[in-house]
Amino acid sequence: MSKWIPLWLHKLGSPPIFYRFAGVLRPWLLTLALLLGAVALYGGLVLAPADYQQGDAYRIIFIHVPCASMSLVVYGVMAFASFLALIWRIKLAEVVAMQSAPIGAAFTFITLVTGSLWGKPMWGTWWTWDARLTSELVLLFLYLGVIGLYHAFEDRRQGARAAAFLALIGIVNVPIVHFSVNWWNTLHQGATLRLLGPSKIAPAMLWPLLTMMAATQLYFLASLCGRVRSDLLDLESGKDWVRKLASGSRGP
Amino acid sequence: MTLQHFLAMGGYAAYVWPAYAVFLCVLLADFLAPILRRRRLLRELQARLTRQAARQRQPQPSSDPP
Numbered sequence: 115m116s117k118w119i120p121l122w123l124h125k126l127g128s129p130p131i132f133y134r135f136a137g138v139l140r141p142w143l144l145t146l147a148l149l150l151g152a153v154a155l156y157g158g159l160v161l162a163p164a165d166y167q168q169g170d171a172y173r174i175i176f177i178h179v180p181c182a183s184m185s186l187v188v189y190g191v192m193a194f195a196s197f198l199a200l201i202w203r204i205k206l207a208e209v210v211a212m213q214s215a216p217i218g219a220a221f222t223f224i225t226l227v228t229g230s231l232w233g234k235p236m237w238g239t240w241w242t243w244d245a246r247l248t249s250e251l252v253l254l255f256l257y258l259g260v261i262g263l264y265h266a267f268e269d270r271r272q273g274a275r276a277a278a279f280l281a282l283i284g285i286v287n288v289p290i291v292h293f294s295v296n297w298w299n300t301l302h303q304g305a306t307l308r309l310l311g312p313s314k315i316a317p318a319m320l321w322p323l324l325t326m327m328a329a330t331q332l333y334f335l336a337s338l339c340g341r342v343r344s345d346l347l348d349l350e351s352g353k354d355w356v357r358k359l360a361s362g363s364r365g366p
Numbered sequence: 367m368t369l370q371h372f373l374a375m376g377g378y379a380a381y382v383w384p385a386y387a388v389f390l391c392v393l394l395a396d397f398l399a400p401i402l403r404r405r406r407l408l409r410e411l412q413a414r415l416t417r418q419a420a421r422q423r424q425p426q427p428s429s430d431p432p
Contacts, residue, residue: 159386160372170376177389220396228385235381337396344404351411360411 127206129346130355136339143339147332150325157322165319174232176322179306180330182225185253186288188218188334192260193285196278206342208274209349211281212264213341217334219257225250237301245294246302253291256284270349 125131158176165172195211198204229247230240241247260277267273295304306323307313313320350356375382 155386164376169378171378171381173375173378173382174385177385181389216399217396220392224389224392227388231381231385231388235378333393337400340397340400340404344400344407347404347407347411351407356411357415360408361415 127204129206129350129353132206133343133346133355136343140336140339140343143332143336147329147336150329150332154322154326154329157325158319162319162322163316168236171232171235172319174228175306175319176326178225178228178232179323180327181221181228182250183327184330184334185218185222185225185250186291187331188214188221189253189257189281189285189288191334191338192218192281193288196281199278200275200282205271205349206346208271208278209342209345210338211278212260212274213338213345215257215260215264215277215281217337217341219254219261221330221334222250222254222257226254242301244301245298246291246300249287249291249294252287256280256287260284 126135154176158173162173162176164170192211192214195207195214198207199211226247229250233242234240260281263280264270264273264277267276294300295302304314306315315323347356347359373379373383
């Protein structure tokens with residue numbers, strides 16, 4: 115391991131330490147995510163006014179956009195962890211990459227379904243082969259491909275490396291999804307939120323949207339903690355720390 | 367605003383509520399999956415440790431008697 119990596123980060127890469135760390139972090143992340151999610155749902159479904167063009171159907175935005183953004187963010191996390199796993203062969207990075215995939219697939223699935231439910235009343239169709247929709251569907255297949263490849267190998271670490279490679283190649287799809295509404299003339303509307311300059315949305319609609327985005331980000335971290343913990347138990351089941359943990363938690 | 371008015375979602379209830387239901391159900395499944403897996407793993411591991419401990423207490427009798 116290189117010297118420039120701080121010692122605490124190095125220690126965090128050790129499975130028993132990360133297991134404990136994630137166990138402490140997870141309830142806090144989850145509580146915060148649920149609180150913010152509840153506030154955002156109230157703000158989005160009750161407080162925000164109806165849209166002057168789309169009526170109340172636009173309220174799907176409060177889950178569609180956060181999930182769509184998470185489908186890309188989670189892919190970024192998975193690809194970054196895959197990179198670390200392939201270059202330095204860090205076991206924890208492999209686990210993080212492989213456990214991100216099902217969460218990302220869940221967010222992508224929600225994005226596609228909610229988008230479809232929004233598209234029917236607004237565009238008159240459940241599905242169209244528009245650039246944004248198609249690239250998002252490819253994203254779902256990439257997630258499923260990573261999950262499938264990982265489970266196709268007898269040796270789990272070998273499977274993780276093969277799947278990490280696929281995850282890394284698939285990153286080319288992320289900018290395609292993101293910029294598809296600018297690059298092609300699509301049915302899908304353009305970006306609502308902008309990092310630079312004002313967003314194209316009223317404040318009463320903006321704050322529930324941003325709050326829900328924060329909630330889904332925190333939820334992802336909480337879910338990742340839970341998944342990585344279970345996977346570490348499985349992967350290290352022969353190790354001493356897991357045996358101690360199992361014999362210590364005997365009881366109901 | 368009445369509850370009925372709220373539930374009607376301006377006539378788009380058939381699209382808005384299923385969308386929210388999918389969101390909540392999928393995330394709930396994602397939340398429960400690792401918890402159930404962790405519980406199962408710990409149970410299996412405990413069973414294995416108990417078997418190993420029992421084997422150590424009762425050493426195997428030699429297979430062929432003299």
